[in-house]
Amino acid sequence: MIELRGIGKTYQMGSTELVALADINLQIARNEYVALIGPSGSGKSTMMNVLGCLDLPSTGTYTLDGEAVGALSEDELARVRNRKIGFIFQSYYLMPRTTLADNVAQPLIYRGLAPSVRRDRANAALARVGLEARVLHKPNELSGGQRQRVAIARALVGRPNVLLADEPTGNLDSKTAREIMGVFGDLHREGMTIIVVTHDPAIAAYCRRVVRLHDGHIVEDRAQS
Amino acid sequence: MIEAAPIDEGNRLQAFFYALQECVRSALASIRSHRMRSFLTMLGVIIGVASVICIVSLLQGLTQSVMNEFQGIGGNTLIIHSQTSREDRMLGKSNKIRPADLELVKLRVAGISNVTPRTGIGVPGGVRNGSNISTAPILATTSWFQLSNQAYPRIGRFITESDNNSRRRVVVLGDQARTDLKLPENPLGTFIQLGSDWFKVVGVMEARGDFFGQSMDNYVVIPFETGRALAGPEREPDMGIMVTVDNLDAVKDVTSRITALLRRAHKIGPGDSDDFEVESSQTLTETIGRVSRTITLVISAVVGISLLVGGVGIMNIMLVSVTERTREIGIAKALGAPRSFILMQFLIEAMVLAVIGGVIGIGFGWLLGELAAKMIPHFPPPAVPWWAIAGATGFSALVGMLFGILPARRAANLAPIDALRHE
Numbered sequence: 001m002i003e004l005r006g007i008g009k010t011y012q013m014g015s016t017e018l019v020a021l022a023d024i025n026l027q028i029a030r031n032e033y034v035a036l037i038g039p040s041g042s043g044k045s046t047m048m049n050v051l052g053c054l055d056l057p058s059t060g061t062y063t064l065d066g067e068a069v070g071a072l073s074e075d076e077l078a079r080v081r082n083r084k085i086g087f088i089f090q091s092y093y094l095m096p097r098t099t100l101a102d103n104v105a106q107p108l109i110y111r112g113l114a115p116s117v118r119r120d121r122a123n124a125a126l127a128r129v130g131l132e133a134r135v136l137h138k139p140n141e142l143s144g145g146q147r148q149r150v151a152i153a154r155a156l157v158g159r160p161n162v163l164l165a166d167e168p169t170g171n172l173d174s175k176t177a178r179e180i181m182g183v184f185g186d187l188h189r190e191g192m193t194i195i196v197v198t199h200d201p202a203i204a205a206y207c208r209r210v211v212r213l214h215d216g217h218i219v220e221d222r223a224q225s
Numbered sequence: 226m227i228e229a230a231p232i233d234e235g236n237r238l239q240a241f242f243y244a245l246q247e248c249v250r251s252a253l254a255s256i257r258s259h260r261m262r263s264f265l266t267m268l269g270v271i272i273g274v275a276s277v278i279c280i281v282s283l284l285q286g287l288t289q290s291v292m293n294e295f296q297g298i299g300g301n302t303l304i305i306h307s308q309t310s311r312e313d314r315m316l317g318k319s320n321k322i323r324p325a326d327l328e329l330v331k332l333r334v335a336g337i338s339n340v341t342p343r344t345g346i347g348v349p350g351g352v353r354n355g356s357n358i359s360t361a362p363i364l365a366t367t368s369w370f371q372l373s374n375q376a377y378p379r380i381g382r383f384i385t386e387s388d389n390n391s392r393r394r395v396v397v398l399g400d401q402a403r404t405d406l407k408l409p410e411n412p413l414g415t416f417i418q419l420g421s422d423w424f425k426v427v428g429v430m431e432a433r434g435d436f437f438g439q440s441m442d443n444y445v446v447i448p449f450e451t452g453r454a455l456a457g458p459e460r461e462p463d464m465g466i467m468v469t470v471d472n473l474d475a476v477k478d479v480t481s482r483i484t485a486l487l488r489r490a491h492k493i494g495p496g497d498s499d500d501f502e503v504e505s506s507q508t509l510t511e512t513i514g515r516v517s518r519t520i521t522l523v524i525s526a527v528v529g530i531s532l533l534v535g536g537v538g539i540m541n542i543m544l545v546s547v548t549e550r551t552r553e554i555g556i557a558k559a560l561g562a563p564r565s566f567i568l569m570q571f572l573i574e575a576m577v578l579a580v581i582g583g584v585i586g587i588g589f590g591w592l593l594g595e596l597a598a599k600m601i602p603h604f605p606p607p608a609v610p611w612w613a614i615a616g617a618t619g620f621s622a623l624v625g626m627l628f629g630i631l632p633a634r635r636a637a638n639l640a641p642i643d644a645l646r647h648e
Contacts, residue, residue: 052559054641055641055642078561078564080561081559097254106560107560109247110560110561110563112240112244114243115243
């Protein structure tokens, strides 16, 4: 479902060229559960941005769900992010002043759905992560683990093809981290495709496949049980 | 919940409507969460709009009351009066309309009726009832005065044609003059003095109230011919002539006919200017309307500038807001908000700010107008016309949109990854 061919990404830093990714070839099939690991500066973040259609690669082709992403305009990329990708960030990135229901419903606004439809979907998604009793609370009334559950509900609400999680447990204690990884495990069993970007081997251990990046290259790609 | 994702979307128009609804909602939420700042931002617009509404409402009230005053005089009434140019006045000349002119108009102009002369008579000693003295001017006219001025007696009768023809010494009082002379409500039959002559009171006029603090009821009326006799043959007073044009369409023709007639009678050579003026109530109200429109326009322009200043204030705060909410914009973009949505969101926030300011300004300006009218004695009640409300609201929205463009573009043009990384 995801196919990267010869992907490279270079940044111009003054007069020097910084190579973030070089010649990346990667295929991820439906319902895979992949950990993307590597130390900081290995190109993980760039990889995450490219996979998430937040940034375009300098070279190579990226096909997502049969759609060549490299040739898309800014608004078309936004459409792809909205429909095909569910983002989960380390710092949750929730809107602080709005309720959980409105936070979760936000991606649906950009699809032109009616408020009543958005609310129903958001409530269902919050129920899916066990927060149905708190739909009208604000994010700052929740613990870190609960906030990340809200973020997962928001990622799921648009029924994406792939979940893209960037250090999803980076701000959580180990017990809460286990719970969140448990949620990912459940979603994977239900058929969701999941990519987790992390520097933490303990988190990568939950995944079925580990792709290790180093200096912008893939240095390891192995399956694990 | 993870089965193949169905792509769902409403039709485009509906989607646009939902997006608009969401933008207004988020704009209001954002304004509410920064109450003080939002209010200060609106202040420029509030002050601008309030001053327009205040001044326009006062001006409208003024115009309306002046118009009402002239409504007594129909649109088909012409007023002929003398006019002395500044050069003539400096030469010590003062032009007059004379009884001969009255006869001329009566006999030589077709299609008119109710030809009413009126003139002010000065008598030494004024109007007296025993020791009570009235300052009322003495008006000498004929029975047509009632029709052409829409003024009728409350009790008794007005001057009649026969009073005029026989130069009877009868007087009709304005209500204020009656009060000043300490006469009872019904003074019919009483004799009062005009100068050294005794006059019998035959009627009292209906009260008309105040206009700009001046009583409209302070006058006494005597027959025109009696007045001429009183003034004496060597002191021929200046007079005004009111005529009613029978056919409204003929007002222009009659005006030029009278003008030509009087020019010939006064021996005014071609190229010299008239020593009289033929005025219709229409031209009078038109002049007032034009003056008030000009003032409104000038003030609107001045206040328009102050609204622009208010717009700059909005732009400034919106730029700050975009910087503050860079992360939020980044999240929205990551979640799939198209450029147009972000643009609309900030544009609408600027417009909502300006329109709320405008609405507050309308209320504030209306209050200010009422207050000012109350504080100036005898000022007519102000009126806020609907076009001023619509204009102020619309113009505020326009200012908000114009000055929202730059911040909204800045927000919409942010790259998602940079915006997300922003601390």
